[in-house]
Amino acid sequence: MIHQDSKVLLEVSGLCANVNGTEILKGLNLTVRSGEIHAIMGPNGSGKSTFSKILAGHSAYEVTGGTVMFEGQDLLELAPEERARAGVFLAFQYPIEIPGVGNSQFLRLTYNTVQTHRGKEELDPLEFDDFVREKMKLLEMSPDFLERSVNEGFSGGEKKRNEILQMAMLDPRLAILDETDSGLDIDALRVVAGGVNQLANKDNAIVLVTHYQRLLNYIVPDYVHVMEAGRIIKTGGKELALELESRGYDWVGVEHKAAMGAQA
Amino acid sequence: MSATLQTLVNQPYKHGFVTSIESDVAPKGLNTDTIRMISTKKNEPEWLLEFRLKSYEAWLKMEVPAWSNVHYPEIDFQAISYYAAPKQKPKLKSMDEVDPELLRTFEKLGVPLHERMALAGVAVDVIFDSVSVATTYKDKLAEVGIIFCSMSEAVLEHPELVKQYLGTVVSTSDNFYAALNSAVFTDGSFCYIPKGVKCPMDLSTYFRINTEESGQFERTLIIAEEGASVSYLEGCTAPAFSSNQLHAAVVELVALDNADIKYSTVQNWYSGDENGIGGIYNFVTKRGLAKGVNSRISWTQVETGSAVTWKYPSCVLLGDNSVGEFYSVAVTNHYQQADTGTKMIHIGKNTRSTIVSKGISAGHSNNSYRGLVKVAPSAAGARNYSQCDSMLVGHQSGAHTFPYIQVANNSSQVEHEASTSKIGEDQLFYFAQRGIDAEAAVSMIINGFCKDVFQQLPMEFAVEATALLSFKLEGSVG
Numbered sequence: 010m011i012h013q014d015s016k017v018l019l020e021v022s023g024l025c026a027n028v029n030g031t032e033i034l035k036g037l038n039l040t041v042r043s044g045e046i047h048a049i050m051g052p053n054g055s056g057k058s059t060f061s062k063i064l065a066g067h068s069a070y071e072v073t074g075g076t077v078m079f080e081g082q083d084l085l086e087l088a089p090e091e092r093a094r095a096g097v098f099l100a101f102q103y104p105i106e107i108p109g110v111g112n113s114q115f116l117r118l119t120y121n122t123v124q125t126h127r128g129k130e131e132l133d134p135l136e137f138d139d140f141v142r143e144k145m146k147l148l149e150m151s152p153d154f155l156e157r158s159v160n161e162g163f164s165g166g167e168k169k170r171n172e173i174l175q176m177a178m179l180d181p182r183l184a185i186l187d188e189t190d191s192g193l194d195i196d197a198l199r200v201v202a203g204g205v206n207q208l209a210n211k212d213n214a215i216v217l218v219t220h221y222q223r224l225l226n227y228i229v230p231d232y233v234h235v236m237e238a239g240r241i242i243k244t245g246g247k248e249l250a251l252e253l254e255s256r257g258y259d260w261v262g263v264e265h266k267a268a269m270g271a272q273a
Numbered sequence: 274m275s276a277t278l279q280t281l282v283n284q285p286y287k288h289g290f291v292t293s294i295e296s297d298v299a300p301k302g303l304n305t306d307t308i309r310m311i312s313t314k315k316n317e318p319e320w321l322l323e324f325r326l327k328s329y330e331a332w333l334k335m336e337v338p339a340w341s342n343v344h345y346p347e348i349d350f351q352a353i354s355y356y357a358a359p360k361q362k363p364k365l366k367s368m369d370e371v372d373p374e375l376l377r378t379f380e381k382l383g384v385p386l387h388e389r390m391a392l393a394g395v396a397v398d399v400i401f402d403s404v405s406v407a408t409t410y411k412d413k414l415a416e417v418g419i420i421f422c423s424m425s426e427a428v429l430e431h432p433e434l435v436k437q438y439l440g441t442v443v444s445t446s447d448n449f450y451a452a453l454n455s456a457v458f459t460d461g462s463f464c465y466i467p468k469g470v471k472c473p474m475d476l477s478t479y480f481r482i483n484t485e486e487s488g489q490f491e492r493t494l495i496i497a498e499e500g501a502s503v504s505y506l507e508g509c510t511a512p513a514f515s516s517n518q519l520h521a522a523v524v525e526l527v528a529l530d531n532a533d534i535k536y537s538t539v540q541n542w543y544s545g546d547e548n549g550i551g552g553i554y555n556f557v558t559k560r561g562l563a564k565g566v567n568s569r570i571s572w573t574q575v576e577t578g579s580a581v582t583w584k585y586p587s588c589v590l591l592g593d594n595s596v597g598e599f600y601s602v603a604v605t606n607h608y609q610q611a612d613t614g615t616k617m618i619h620i621g622k623n624t625r626s627t628i629v630s631k632g633i634s635a636g637h638s639n640n641s642y643r644g645l646v647k648v649a650p651s652a653a654g655a656r657n658y659s660q661c662d663s664m665l666v667g668h669q670s671g672a673h674t675f676p677y678i679q680v681a682n683n684s685s686q687v688e689h690e691a692s693t694s695k696i697g698e699d700q701l702f703y704f705a706q707r708g709i710d711a712e713a714a715v716s717m718i719i720n721g722f723c724k725d726v727f728q729q730l731p732m733e734f735a736v737e738a739t740a741l742l743s744f745k746l747e748g749s750v751g
């Protein structure tokens with residue numbers, strides 16, 4: 010929901026970044042206020058996942074220019090775990106498997122770590138079990154997933170649910186969902202989207218990275234951005250997603266080039 | 274953060290042995306005179322001197338084993354002094370005198386208070402009455418007829434038992450280091466559980482070694498009579514320092530009909546510094562004889578220390594239906610080298626063995642699993658299950674697996690599984706994205722990796738071992 014007077018959560022200006030010496034982000038700008046839902050769309054390889062991981066602090070990417078402010082502090086100054094504790098959450102496009110580490114222990118450690126840093130009470134294993142089972146219901150997840158190793162042998166859809174489960178537990182300020190919809194069948198998509206909608210409120214913000222407009226039927230964005238070659242080249246309302254669906258991405262690039270040319 | 278802690282745990286023990294009263298020390302070198310001197314000093318019976326001399330003769334004809342995957346400078350066996358009268362560790366009057374850095378290390382490892390004091394060399398009875406604890410402990414054991422004492426004491430007080438079993442599991446000529454140990458061992462533990470007795474508590478070396486520096490050539494013998502059972506704990510998680518670089522221990526276990534011996538070790542000898550300078554060379558021969566029907570020998574080891582570890586706790590499954598187990602976690606960091614594993618020798622019918630080995634290599638270290646499963650023609654229905662997993666931390670360490678399988682009975686069944694994994698940057702990033710720092714993440718991953726072994730350890734040992742592992746690997750990831 011857009012409220013012009015709501016405060017700015019995330020302010021990205023002129024962000025440039027390299028990976029292995031190749032420039033991937035080339036001056037990206039984005040402003041996200043609390044209460045808003047943004048969708049970032051764009052062709053494969055345009056840098057959407059790179060942008061998401063840079064916000065979360067992945068060390069493989071080198072920021073070469075620009076700034077990222079989160080709730081008034083320089084996000085780039087913070088270690089990845091500090092960003093998470095400050096309320097930045099990334100639902101991964103490809104959640105990694107961690108064999109041997111029990112999902113319930115992992116979930117409890119992450120929950121308690123984040124709670125502690127917010128000055129809140131930790132939950133003991135029994136309390137946590139009640140708490141997490143409640144959250145799992147929201148995502149129609151079987152409690153069996155607590156007994157397994159983190160993401161190990163989970164199907165693509167199960168991994169995505171496990172990501173949104175963590176989002177539900179950690180109650181982030183800013184949630185970035187990197188292609189959470191891909192690999193989900195229509196029922197799972199409905200459940201996951203329902204979960205995300207329940208979590209959205211006036212104090213947080215959600216950035217959906219997606220390829221398809223399909224997800225946006227379930228989670229309605231306030232803004233739709235088109236990303237190409239490491240930049241956001243067009244921003245519109247939710248109707249832009251429908252237009253992209255029917256016309257593809259090429260025309261946006263053409264329009265953008267023309268506009269840049271006119272400016273020059 | 275880890276650099277300071279790492280130096281701490283690896284630093285030589287500062288409270289040197291400067292104040293110790295000059296003890297009588299044998300001149301350097303090994304010959305029959307040295308051996309006679311050791312035997313005389315210890316008031317040993319004639320048969321034991323003969324045992325030593327026979328071992329020495331065998332040793333002279335043997336070569337340093339060259340087949341293992343460890344490399345170290347040639348050892349000059351004539352440059353070692355083979356006997357020193359037991360030294361008292363210097364006593365400190367209170368915990369206040371202990372190096373605060375050492376205390377912080379203990380804190381970090383979660384070493385229980387009474388152990389910290391003993392390890393730091395505080396006269397324990399000043400603060401904590403360990404003498405009375407040890408005495409109560411001994412009284413309790415004596416009530417049920419259990420003998421638990423030093424090997425020297427056993428030789429004098431229970432010569433018939435020692436004579437009956439010593440060298441029956443590891444013969445005097447078994448291997449180079451075992452032969453050396455048999456010739457020159459100075460002390461160790463002896464434990465005897467009489468028929469039908471279930472030992473009422475874990476037997477821990479901590480209660481035996483309190484004032485003496487543990488020996489360079491330790492000799493341990495544990496006998497469980499028919500239907501007896503015992504759980505024995507060796508070592509502790511706190512870093513152990515020694516003024517000797519070469520250690521060559523021998524441990525023999527004998528389990529008679531329906532007897533059960535569980536032997537757990539946490540090894541944390543000084544491992545050398547981060548450049549591989551210094552550290553203990555640890556050559557150990559451990560073997561259990563499951564002699565009786567339905568007997569069981571179970572080894573659990575957590576190997577974290579020493580510059581070079583060469584160690585294969587083994588089981589000879591002689592009795593029908595006997596069971597052998599080997600659960601191992603071996604961690605190497607910096608320039609440490611470990612070549613460890615087990616031998617399961619199936620002789621009796623329906624004998625069963627389980628091998629679970631977890632190797633973790635970090636830094637520039639080298640970690641090898643070497644295991645033999647041998648099924649004799651007589652071992653109808655024998656079964657073995659082996660699982661050997663390696664985990665690499667960083668890019669410069671090595672993990673190797675050398676499984677040897679020799680099966681001479683076609684009704685037997687042998688299964689071997691192996692895996693290699695890596696603590697990857699992406700795993701750590703996933704944890705970090707959920708607020709968990711690298712240290713906690715590594716600890717969680719390692720514990721998950723080792724849990725099948727840790728489950729076998731007595732509770733508090735398991736807790737300490739967990740802390741020790743994370744501590745050993747600090748700073749090696751990310």
Ligand SMILES: Nc1ncnc2c1ncn2[C@@H]1O[C@H](COP(=O)(O)OP(=O)(O)O)[C@@H](O)[C@H]1O
Nearest residue numbers: 028029033052053054055056057058059060069
């Ligand atoms: N670790 C990496 N090493 C080399 N190239 C990379 C790496 N990560 C991403 N890239 C490249 O960066 C570009 C953007 O990738 P990505 O952010 O995954 O795009 P998207 O999520 O929009 O599909 C691609 O050309 C990709 O090949």
Ligand SMILES: [Mg+2]
Nearest residue numbers: 057058102188
């Ligand atoms: Mg992507």
